[in-house]
Amino acid sequence: MKPLDLLIAEDQHLVRGALKALLELEADFRVVGDVASAEEALALMAQQPVDVLVSDIEMPGASGLALAEQVRRRWPACRLVIVTTFNRRGYVRRAMTMGVDAFLLKDAPSEQLADAIRRAAAGKRVIDPELMLDALAESDPLTAKERRALLLAAEGLNTAQIAAQLCLSEGTVRNYLSEAISKLGAHNRIDAARIARQKGWLY
Amino acid sequence: MKPLDLLIAEDQHLVRGALKALLELEADFRVVGDVASAEEALALMAQQPVDVLVSDIEMPGASGLALAEQVRRRWPACRLVIVTTFNRRGYVRRAMTMGVDAFLLKDAPSEQLADAIRRAAAGKRVIDPELMLDALAESDPLTAKERRALLLAAEGLNTAQIAAQLCLSEGTVRNYLSEAISKLGAHNRIDAARIARQKGWLY
DNA sequence: AGTTGGCAGTGACATTTGTCAGCACTTGGC
DNA sequence: GCCAAGTGCTGACAAATGTCACTGCCAACT
Secondary structure, three states: OOOEEEEEEEEHHHHHHHHHHHHHOOEEEEEEEEEHHHHHHHHHHHHHHOOOOEOOOOOOOOHHHHHHHHHHHHOOOOOEHHHEEEHHHOHHHHHHHOOOEEEEEOOOOOOHHHHHHHHHOOOOOOOOHHHHHHHOOOOOOHEEEEEEEHHHHHHHOHHHHHHHHHHHHHHHHHHHHHHHHHHHHHOHHHEEEEHHHHHHHOO | OOOOEEEOOOOHHHHHHHHHHHHOOOOOOEEEEEEEHHHHHHHHHOOOOOOOOEEEEEOOOOOHHHHHHHHHOOOOOOOOEEEOOHOOOOOOHHHOOOOOEEEEEEOOOOOOHHHHHHHOOOOOEEEEEHHHHHHOOOOEEEOOOHHHHHHHHHHHOOOOOOOOHHHHHHHHHHHHHHHHHHOOOOHHHHHHHHHEEEEEEEO
């Protein structure tokens, strides 16, 4: 029987190598490539068929979700397995609506990854139950502009600098931030940024 | 020749499993255990000799550095290899003064890990050159109190709440934060927290 | 005894941030 | 054409934050 061709996308070199070693232990898997960014993944997939893409969600440049979107569009047959970190949950809902096949925590038992890959290849959906809860919990209340303002605020920019970046007036920026603070039940912009980040709403 | 007995400490299950798979590929290594926390690591080491401890620096509860300190004291023969993330550099200096043997980025090529372990076991010191630069660069300018105040500010607490936590007056807290902001060349407390975190000075 | 330095606090002040109400303009639906 | 919704702006105000100069205390040093 033909083995499953896997592509691993993960920016941290060490973790990538380790994942590769782990998956190559499985007799029915063949790791056809391992890359450090979304761009490299797309380039490699253009040259060679891949059955399952195993991707981290956070990578420099285009995120794992942007990659997933591209792949879904250009190679609809390729299955998508996304791996994420404990405290960056909350991407699940967006991942789901985008047609990701499996979604796991990096904190899951390692056998579970191989299992998830096989199930995804068989056309099933695998969501870590812990993440499932988050997905059902609440949806992102922020508008795109509120998010952008909050993101800049989280980086330490003040209202004037944010306004300059977004080509808005200071007053408007403060209105956006005020909205975000109230929507998130936070006490100030720092708190709001922390909450949003923790829920995966800051990107 | 006797293989090197390794213990892996890393809280993310998947990454831990993957690292284990990677290191078990080496003929001269034997992974005698893999644990998810500093406590478990100490417990296991009490029962069984370990030549090299490979540890993540950030784990729930006691950090990798606290673990390293314990190990250094109780099993001085055990070599210490610390692995860390790209944007949590700056621990290097503290790690160095604590006698850690090797310090790597998770973002390093994976062969480098095996290599670093062998060198560490041979009594050599291995510091990722990229991290070396950081270590030489600058030392932490924050006092303990400034750090504590900044840490709480980074979590979204306001001045009054921080003052209550630290049993200080609001005025003093603002003085500390003001000092921290100026020392770090930041524009406000958010900015200061971001800078300090990035340099590894917020703990 | 006097000096120095660090720590905690105070008071005053300017600036920034958070909140709110309301205005003007565009867009799409009816 | 009219209405409603969304977007960006303004002004005003209260609250929080950032800055600075100065005081009192204590411990260490000479």
